[in-house]
Amino acid sequence: MPILKSQLTTKFPFKNPHVNTIYKFFYTKDKPAYNRKRIDTWDDDFIDLDFLTADSYSIVVLIHGLEGSSQSSYMLSTANYLHNLGYDVVCVNLRGCSGEDNRILKTYHAGKTDDVDYIVKHLLNNHNYKNIVLCGFSLGGNLTLKYLGEYSNSLPNEVKGGIAISVPVDLTTAQAELGKLKNKLYMQEFLRTLRSKVIAKTKQFSEYNPDPKLIAKATTFRDFEEIYTAPVFGFKSPEDYWEKASSKPYLSSLGRKALLINAKDDSFLSLECYPYETAENSDNFFLMTPKYGGHVGFVTSFNDASYWMEKQVVNFIQNTLNIYS
CATH class of the missing domain: 3.40.50.1820 (Alpha/Beta hydrolase fold, catalytic domain)
Structure with missing residues:
Protein backbone atom coordinates (compact mmCIF):
# COMPACT_ATOMS: atom_id res chain seq x y z
CA MET A 1 0.00 0.00 0.00
CA ASP A 170 -5.01 14.47 -15.32
CA LEU A 171 -4.52 17.28 -17.83
CA THR A 172 -8.18 17.68 -18.70
CA THR A 173 -9.27 18.63 -15.20
CA ALA A 174 -5.99 20.33 -14.25
CA GLN A 175 -6.17 22.80 -17.12
CA ALA A 176 -9.70 23.66 -16.03
CA GLU A 177 -8.42 24.24 -12.49
CA LEU A 178 -5.67 26.51 -13.77
CA GLY A 179 -8.27 28.48 -15.67
CA LYS A 180 -10.01 29.56 -12.47
CA LEU A 181 -9.71 33.09 -11.09
CA LYS A 182 -7.38 32.01 -8.26
CA ASN A 183 -4.73 31.13 -10.85
CA LYS A 184 -5.18 34.11 -13.17
CA LEU A 185 -1.69 35.56 -12.60
CA TYR A 186 0.00 32.22 -13.27
CA MET A 187 -2.05 31.71 -16.43
CA GLN A 188 -1.18 35.17 -17.70
CA GLU A 189 2.53 34.52 -17.22
CA PHE A 190 2.43 31.11 -18.92
CA LEU A 191 0.51 32.46 -21.90
CA ARG A 192 2.71 35.54 -22.22
CA THR A 193 5.75 33.41 -23.09
CA LEU A 194 3.77 30.79 -25.02
CA ARG A 195 2.17 33.45 -27.24
CA SER A 196 5.55 34.99 -28.01
CA LYS A 197 6.90 31.59 -29.07
CA VAL A 198 3.93 30.97 -31.34
CA ILE A 199 4.40 34.37 -32.97
CA ALA A 200 8.08 33.54 -33.55
CA LYS A 201 7.12 30.24 -35.20
CA THR A 202 4.70 31.98 -37.58
CA LYS A 203 7.57 34.18 -38.78
CA GLN A 204 9.95 31.24 -39.12
CA PHE A 205 7.62 28.78 -40.85
CA SER A 206 5.40 30.05 -43.65
CA GLU A 207 3.29 26.89 -43.59
CA TYR A 208 2.17 27.70 -40.04
CA ASN A 209 -0.23 30.62 -40.28
CA PRO A 210 -2.83 30.78 -37.49
CA ASP A 211 -5.01 33.87 -37.22
CA PRO A 212 -2.92 36.56 -35.44
CA LYS A 213 -6.08 37.79 -33.72
CA LEU A 214 -6.59 34.36 -32.14
CA ILE A 215 -3.01 34.37 -30.85
CA ALA A 216 -3.47 37.80 -29.28
CA LYS A 217 -6.75 36.75 -27.68
CA ALA A 218 -5.48 33.45 -26.25
CA THR A 219 -6.26 33.58 -22.53
CA THR A 220 -6.64 29.89 -21.65
CA PHE A 221 -4.70 26.71 -22.25
CA ARG A 222 -7.50 25.54 -24.51
CA ASP A 223 -6.91 28.58 -26.71
CA PHE A 224 -3.21 27.77 -26.94
CA GLU A 225 -3.70 24.04 -27.57
CA GLU A 226 -6.20 24.85 -30.34
CA ILE A 227 -3.82 27.34 -31.99
CA TYR A 228 -0.58 25.38 -31.61
CA THR A 229 -0.35 22.04 -29.78
CA ALA A 230 -3.23 20.19 -31.44
CA PRO A 231 -2.61 21.16 -35.09
CA VAL A 232 1.19 21.08 -34.93
CA PHE A 233 1.47 17.73 -33.14
CA GLY A 234 -1.42 16.05 -34.92
CA PHE A 235 -4.04 15.86 -32.17
CA LYS A 236 -7.69 16.07 -33.17
CA SER A 237 -8.46 18.73 -30.58
CA PRO A 238 -7.26 20.14 -27.26
CA GLU A 239 -9.39 17.51 -25.54
CA ASP A 240 -7.72 14.76 -27.57
CA TYR A 241 -4.30 16.12 -26.56
CA TRP A 242 -5.14 16.29 -22.85
CA GLU A 243 -6.47 12.75 -22.87
CA LYS A 244 -3.55 11.24 -24.76
CA ALA A 245 -0.80 13.22 -23.00
Missing part, protein backbone atom coordinates in the same frame (compact mmCIF):
# COMPACT_ATOMS: atom_id res chain seq x y z
CA PRO A 2 2.55 2.66 -1.11
CA ILE A 3 0.93 5.85 0.18
CA LEU A 4 3.74 7.58 2.04
CA LYS A 5 3.23 9.86 5.02
CA SER A 6 4.90 13.26 4.88
CA GLN A 7 6.51 15.13 7.74
CA LEU A 8 6.36 18.62 6.25
CA THR A 9 5.81 21.33 8.84
CA THR A 10 5.73 24.93 7.70
CA LYS A 11 5.19 28.34 9.26
CA PHE A 12 3.18 31.44 8.40
CA PRO A 13 2.97 32.72 5.68
CA PHE A 14 4.00 29.54 3.87
CA LYS A 15 0.78 27.80 4.78
CA ASN A 16 -0.66 29.94 2.01
CA PRO A 17 -0.13 28.00 -1.24
CA HIS A 18 0.41 31.10 -3.38
CA VAL A 19 3.10 32.46 -1.06
CA ASN A 20 4.81 29.07 -1.12
CA THR A 21 4.62 28.82 -4.90
CA ILE A 22 5.74 32.37 -5.66
CA TYR A 23 8.47 32.52 -3.03
CA LYS A 24 10.12 29.38 -4.40
CA PHE A 25 9.88 30.82 -7.90
CA PHE A 26 11.87 33.91 -6.92
CA TYR A 27 14.09 32.32 -4.28
CA THR A 28 17.44 32.05 -6.03
CA LYS A 29 19.91 29.34 -5.20
CA ASP A 30 23.59 29.31 -6.03
CA LYS A 31 23.82 28.71 -9.75
CA PRO A 32 25.89 25.61 -10.51
CA ALA A 33 28.57 25.60 -13.17
CA TYR A 34 26.74 23.50 -15.72
CA ASN A 35 28.57 21.86 -18.58
CA ARG A 36 26.23 22.18 -21.55
CA LYS A 37 26.06 19.54 -24.24
CA ARG A 38 23.86 19.91 -27.29
CA ILE A 39 22.55 16.69 -28.77
CA ASP A 40 21.12 16.51 -32.28
CA THR A 41 17.81 14.70 -32.62
CA TRP A 42 16.45 12.32 -35.24
CA ASP A 43 14.21 15.06 -36.70
CA ASP A 44 16.96 17.63 -37.42
CA ASP A 45 16.47 19.49 -34.17
CA PHE A 46 18.49 19.71 -30.95
CA ILE A 47 18.09 19.39 -27.19
CA ASP A 48 20.42 21.16 -24.75
CA LEU A 49 21.50 19.17 -21.71
CA ASP A 50 23.23 20.81 -18.73
CA PHE A 51 25.47 18.45 -16.75
CA LEU A 52 26.92 18.47 -13.26
CA THR A 53 29.31 15.56 -12.98
CA ALA A 54 31.00 13.95 -9.99
CA ASP A 55 32.35 10.78 -11.64
CA SER A 56 29.40 8.79 -10.35
CA TYR A 57 27.91 5.63 -11.82
CA SER A 58 24.48 7.05 -10.98
CA ILE A 59 22.84 9.99 -12.74
CA VAL A 60 19.60 11.82 -12.01
CA VAL A 61 17.80 13.33 -15.01
CA LEU A 62 15.91 16.50 -14.03
CA ILE A 63 13.06 17.67 -16.28
CA HIS A 64 11.54 21.12 -15.79
CA GLY A 65 7.94 22.27 -15.98
CA LEU A 66 6.00 24.39 -18.47
CA GLU A 67 8.19 27.20 -19.81
CA GLY A 68 10.93 26.39 -17.30
CA SER A 69 14.57 25.51 -17.96
CA SER A 70 17.71 24.32 -16.22
CA GLN A 71 17.77 27.78 -14.61
CA SER A 72 14.42 27.37 -12.84
CA SER A 73 14.83 27.67 -9.07
CA TYR A 74 13.62 24.14 -8.34
CA MET A 75 16.03 22.74 -10.93
CA LEU A 76 18.94 24.69 -9.46
CA SER A 77 18.26 23.66 -5.87
CA THR A 78 17.70 19.99 -6.70
CA ALA A 79 20.72 19.81 -8.99
CA ASN A 80 22.96 21.38 -6.35
CA TYR A 81 21.64 19.14 -3.59
CA LEU A 82 22.15 15.94 -5.56
CA HIS A 83 25.54 16.98 -6.88
CA ASN A 84 26.78 17.83 -3.38
CA LEU A 85 25.91 14.26 -2.37
CA GLY A 86 28.04 12.87 -5.18
CA TYR A 87 25.45 12.14 -7.87
CA ASP A 88 25.87 13.09 -11.48
CA VAL A 89 23.01 15.29 -12.63
CA VAL A 90 21.73 16.29 -16.05
CA CYS A 91 19.19 19.09 -16.35
CA VAL A 92 17.12 18.74 -19.49
CA ASN A 93 16.12 21.89 -21.37
CA LEU A 94 13.07 20.87 -23.36
CA ARG A 95 13.01 22.03 -26.97
CA GLY A 96 12.94 25.80 -27.22
CA CYS A 97 13.60 26.30 -23.50
CA SER A 98 17.39 26.60 -23.35
CA GLY A 99 17.55 30.28 -24.27
CA GLU A 100 17.69 29.58 -27.99
CA ASP A 101 14.77 28.73 -30.24
CA ASN A 102 14.80 25.21 -31.62
CA ARG A 103 15.09 24.58 -35.34
CA ILE A 104 11.72 23.09 -36.21
CA LEU A 105 8.07 23.99 -35.80
CA LYS A 106 7.46 21.39 -33.09
CA THR A 107 8.75 22.20 -29.61
CA TYR A 108 7.53 20.17 -26.61
CA HIS A 109 4.35 19.18 -24.84
CA ALA A 110 3.27 17.37 -21.68
CA GLY A 111 3.18 13.93 -23.29
CA LYS A 112 6.18 14.02 -25.65
CA THR A 113 7.99 11.05 -24.17
CA ASP A 114 9.95 10.22 -27.30
CA ASP A 115 12.32 13.03 -26.32
CA VAL A 116 12.76 11.50 -22.85
CA ASP A 117 13.49 8.11 -24.39
CA TYR A 118 16.00 9.70 -26.77
CA ILE A 119 17.81 11.43 -23.91
CA VAL A 120 18.00 8.21 -21.88
CA LYS A 121 19.43 6.32 -24.85
CA HIS A 122 21.95 9.10 -25.43
CA LEU A 123 23.15 8.77 -21.83
CA LEU A 124 23.51 5.02 -22.18
CA ASN A 125 25.33 5.20 -25.51
CA ASN A 126 27.78 7.90 -24.46
CA HIS A 127 28.38 7.29 -20.75
CA ASN A 128 28.94 4.39 -18.37
CA TYR A 129 26.03 4.91 -16.02
CA LYS A 130 24.74 1.88 -14.17
CA ASN A 131 21.80 3.73 -12.66
CA ILE A 132 19.52 6.32 -14.24
CA VAL A 133 16.75 7.97 -12.21
CA LEU A 134 14.27 10.47 -13.65
CA CYS A 135 12.96 13.41 -11.64
CA GLY A 136 10.39 15.72 -13.18
CA PHE A 137 8.58 18.81 -11.98
CA SER A 138 5.01 19.68 -13.02
CA LEU A 139 4.89 19.11 -16.80
CA GLY A 140 8.27 17.37 -16.51
CA GLY A 141 6.79 15.11 -13.86
CA ASN A 142 3.99 14.15 -16.22
CA LEU A 143 6.63 13.26 -18.82
CA THR A 144 8.50 11.19 -16.22
CA LEU A 145 5.48 9.14 -15.17
CA LYS A 146 4.13 8.71 -18.69
CA TYR A 147 7.54 7.56 -19.92
CA LEU A 148 7.85 4.93 -17.18
CA GLY A 149 4.40 3.61 -18.07
CA GLU A 150 4.35 4.04 -21.83
CA TYR A 151 7.78 2.42 -22.27
CA SER A 152 7.30 -0.12 -19.47
CA ASN A 153 8.07 -3.10 -21.71
CA SER A 154 11.21 -1.62 -23.23
CA LEU A 155 12.88 0.35 -20.43
CA PRO A 156 16.64 -0.17 -20.28
CA ASN A 157 17.80 -2.07 -17.20
CA GLU A 158 19.77 1.00 -16.14
CA VAL A 159 16.56 3.01 -15.67
CA LYS A 160 15.73 2.32 -12.03
CA GLY A 161 12.73 4.58 -11.37
CA GLY A 162 11.49 8.11 -11.04
CA ILE A 163 10.18 10.93 -8.89
CA ALA A 164 7.49 13.37 -10.02
CA ILE A 165 6.65 16.56 -8.14
CA SER A 166 3.55 18.79 -8.36
CA VAL A 167 2.18 16.98 -11.38
CA PRO A 168 -1.12 17.54 -13.25
CA VAL A 169 -1.49 13.83 -14.00
CA SER A 246 -1.96 12.64 -19.41
CA SER A 247 0.16 10.28 -17.32
CA LYS A 248 -2.72 9.14 -15.08
CA PRO A 249 -3.77 6.20 -17.30
CA TYR A 250 -0.21 4.85 -17.08
CA LEU A 251 0.17 4.92 -13.30
CA SER A 252 -1.17 1.40 -12.80
CA SER A 253 1.31 -0.07 -15.28
CA LEU A 254 4.60 1.63 -14.44
CA GLY A 255 7.63 -0.38 -15.42
CA ARG A 256 9.65 0.90 -12.46
CA LYS A 257 8.99 2.28 -9.00
CA ALA A 258 7.97 5.92 -9.01
CA LEU A 259 7.01 8.50 -6.39
CA LEU A 260 4.49 11.29 -6.95
CA ILE A 261 4.53 14.21 -4.50
CA ASN A 262 1.48 16.49 -4.83
CA ALA A 263 0.73 19.00 -2.08
CA LYS A 264 -2.92 19.05 -1.06
CA ASP A 265 -3.01 22.85 -1.32
CA ASP A 266 -1.53 23.02 -4.85
CA SER A 267 -3.83 25.49 -6.63
CA PHE A 268 -2.83 24.10 -10.05
CA LEU A 269 -4.18 20.63 -9.37
CA SER A 270 -7.69 19.17 -9.54
CA LEU A 271 -9.02 16.42 -7.28
CA GLU A 272 -8.30 13.96 -10.08
CA CYS A 273 -4.58 14.65 -9.66
CA TYR A 274 -4.48 12.78 -6.32
CA PRO A 275 -4.71 9.11 -7.39
CA TYR A 276 -4.95 7.49 -3.95
CA GLU A 277 -6.75 4.37 -5.14
CA THR A 278 -4.14 3.66 -7.79
CA ALA A 279 -1.36 3.93 -5.20
CA GLU A 280 -3.20 1.68 -2.76
CA ASN A 281 -3.41 -1.06 -5.39
CA SER A 282 0.04 -0.70 -6.91
CA ASP A 283 3.45 -2.16 -6.15
CA ASN A 284 5.32 0.47 -8.17
CA PHE A 285 3.37 3.71 -7.76
CA PHE A 286 4.04 5.62 -4.52
CA LEU A 287 2.10 8.71 -3.51
CA MET A 288 2.86 11.44 -0.99
CA THR A 289 0.42 14.31 -0.37
CA PRO A 290 1.65 16.80 2.25
CA LYS A 291 -0.92 19.27 3.53
CA TYR A 292 1.13 22.28 2.45
CA GLY A 293 3.64 23.04 -0.26
CA GLY A 294 1.92 24.91 -3.07
CA HIS A 295 3.12 24.19 -6.60
CA VAL A 296 6.77 23.08 -6.63
CA GLY A 297 7.24 25.11 -3.46
CA PHE A 298 7.53 23.10 -0.25
CA VAL A 299 9.16 26.03 1.53
CA THR A 300 9.00 25.91 5.34
CA SER A 301 10.26 29.39 6.31
CA PHE A 302 11.98 32.52 5.02
CA ASN A 303 15.55 31.82 3.91
CA ASP A 304 14.44 28.22 3.79
CA ALA A 305 17.29 25.77 4.25
CA SER A 306 15.26 22.66 5.03
CA TYR A 307 15.48 21.32 1.45
CA TRP A 308 12.36 19.30 2.20
CA MET A 309 11.60 18.56 -1.46
CA GLU A 310 15.17 17.71 -2.31
CA LYS A 311 15.42 15.38 0.71
CA GLN A 312 12.33 13.46 -0.44
CA VAL A 313 13.98 12.95 -3.81
CA VAL A 314 17.15 11.58 -2.23
CA ASN A 315 15.26 9.46 0.32
CA PHE A 316 13.30 7.75 -2.44
CA ILE A 317 16.43 7.19 -4.52
CA GLN A 318 18.35 5.69 -1.63
CA ASN A 319 15.71 3.96 0.50
CA THR A 320 13.32 2.68 -2.16
CA LEU A 321 15.44 2.37 -5.27
CA ASN A 322 18.59 1.48 -3.26
CA ILE A 323 20.81 3.70 -5.36
CA TYR A 324 23.76 5.62 -4.01
CA SER A 325 26.20 7.93 -5.69
